[in-house]
Amino acid sequence: xxxxxxxxxxxxxxxxxxxxxxxxxxxxxxxxxxxxxxxxxxxxxxxxxxxxxxxxxxxxxxxxxxxxxxxxxxxxxxxxxxxxxxxxxxxxxxxxxxxxxxxxxxxxxxxxxxxxxxxxxxxxxxxxxxxxxxxxxxxxxxxxxxxxxxxxxx
Amino acid sequence: xxxxxxxxxxxxxxxxxxxxxxxxxxxxxxxxxxxxxxxxxxxxxxxxxxxxxxxxxxxxxxxxxxxxxxxxxxxxxxxxxxxxxxxxxxxxxxxxxxxxxxxxxxxxxxxxxxxxxxxxxxxxxxxxxxxxxxxxxxxxxxxxxxxxxxxxxxxxxxxxxxxxxxxxxxxxxxxxxxxxxxxxxxxxxxxxxxxxxxxxxxxxxxxxxxxxxxxxxxxxxxxxxxxxxxxxxxxxxxxxxxxxxxxxxxxxxxxxxxxxxxxxxxxxxxxxxxxxxxxxxxxxxxxxxxx
Numbered sequence: 001x002x003x004x005x006x007x008x009x010x011x012x013x014x015x016x017x018x019x020x021x022x023x024x025x026x027x028x029x030x031x032x033x034x035x036x037x038x039x040x041x042x043x044x045x046x047x048x049x050x051x052x053x054x055x056x057x058x059x060x061x062x063x064x065x066x067x068x069x070x071x072x073x074x075x076x077x078x079x080x081x082x083x084x085x086x087x088x089x090x091x092x093x094x095x096x097x098x099x100x101x102x103x104x105x106x107x108x109x110x111x112x113x114x115x116x117x118x119x120x121x122x123x124x125x126x127x128x129x130x131x132x133x134x135x136x137x138x139x140x141x142x143x144x145x146x147x148x149x150x151x152x153x154x
Numbered sequence: 155x156x157x158x159x160x161x162x163x164x165x166x167x168x169x170x171x172x173x174x175x176x177x178x179x180x181x182x183x184x185x186x187x188x189x190x191x192x193x194x195x196x197x198x199x200x201x202x203x204x205x206x207x208x209x210x211x212x213x214x215x216x217x218x219x220x221x222x223x224x225x226x227x228x229x230x231x232x233x234x235x236x237x238x239x240x241x242x243x244x245x246x247x248x249x250x251x252x253x254x255x256x257x258x259x260x261x262x263x264x265x266x267x268x269x270x271x272x273x274x275x276x277x278x279x280x281x282x283x284x285x286x287x288x289x290x291x292x293x294x295x296x297x298x299x300x301x302x303x304x305x306x307x308x309x310x311x312x313x314x315x316x317x318x319x320x321x322x323x324x325x326x327x328x329x330x331x332x333x334x335x336x337x338x339x340x341x342x343x344x345x346x347x348x349x350x351x352x353x354x355x356x357x358x359x360x361x362x363x364x365x366x367x368x369x370x371x372x373x374x375x376x377x378x379x380x381x382x383x384x385x386x387x388x389x390x391x392x393x394x395x396x397x398x399x400x401x402x403x404x405x406x407x408x409x410x411x412x413x414x415x416x417x418x419x420x421x422x423x424x425x426x427x428x429x430x431x432x433x434x435x436x437x438x439x440x441x442x443x444x445x
Binding site: 001017018019021039040041042044047050053054055056058059060061063064066105108112121122123124125126 | 162163164166185188189191192193195196197205207209231233237256257258259260262263343344345
């Protein structure tokens, strides 16, 4: 099929099998910021946004992404700059493999995710094997606070 | 729209009628959120000749209240269900079950129709919907029909649906004053499947139950109802502890679990008794329902 979409704000066209994964399509197009991990939707390193919803791109079929608005970690500085800033300033990373998925997952949080318990529940499907999660949770809380301030400046 | 890709075609019907037509093709498989189908295709467990994606059918995404019930379109996502204020206020068991499935990314795209149609006995929604006495609305070449959860699911990952039938909505009765609860037991990771799950509804008038339903998941080839829960009708609060314990033992006797990584069959059977009692106590409002 010819898949037409927007990726990180720009038109995107690819000739791919409808049953290929969105992960394969994106990485095949050179967007290798999105990582491949477990390939069964559990680990979260392949998280991307499809029409503003976080999905495991390893499970998401290209056919379902046709016509969609897709954002990957490469677009986060534009799409969710406060989240990227929060991760940098809180050092919400160590080896970096899970980081693209963590940043995209946090970028998909709604305003209902407010306290540490909410954040830990929301991110429980994004695994990290280095940090012990402390600085990731800190970065997520910081990002949510920044976005609240952007909506309603003090 | 038809797209061929190798030997798999990917169809995107815009109406239920077009979906039914598309599903009439040999080897066609319906796909909604894709969290199970995408996994099975990716793992090579499923090689459909035709995939029929239901994500672009407006009728399937409607969620509305209507005379005495809530009609939930089949492609309503679990995240939308969990966050819906009226769902949470009226049928908390369904909101809690939806909020329990998998992880954030699963709930963002997985649908209520898929959760029942996949007929995986470890799924959270079937026991909750069974306790809530929901009906699954189905459309096919032979017309439309409504099925209870335990009529739809007839075994391990098996339903009575014809190949051309598609789930269009799930209808949940709304009864004033009805309480509903859903509990799941996951001794491993929180995003794992439940070892056992228990759902209950109770109508209580003047401190006495007038109707009680109990359903169990994870402990057999499909979620099952425990008819002995009706024996709680008319039982005064002073006898709830012993009466719920008896019903919970009936729930365990009705279990038909298998040994797997989530627990041995014997362990699951004991856990059915524990979690059935807890969900009944919580639903009836007894104190000390949870550890």
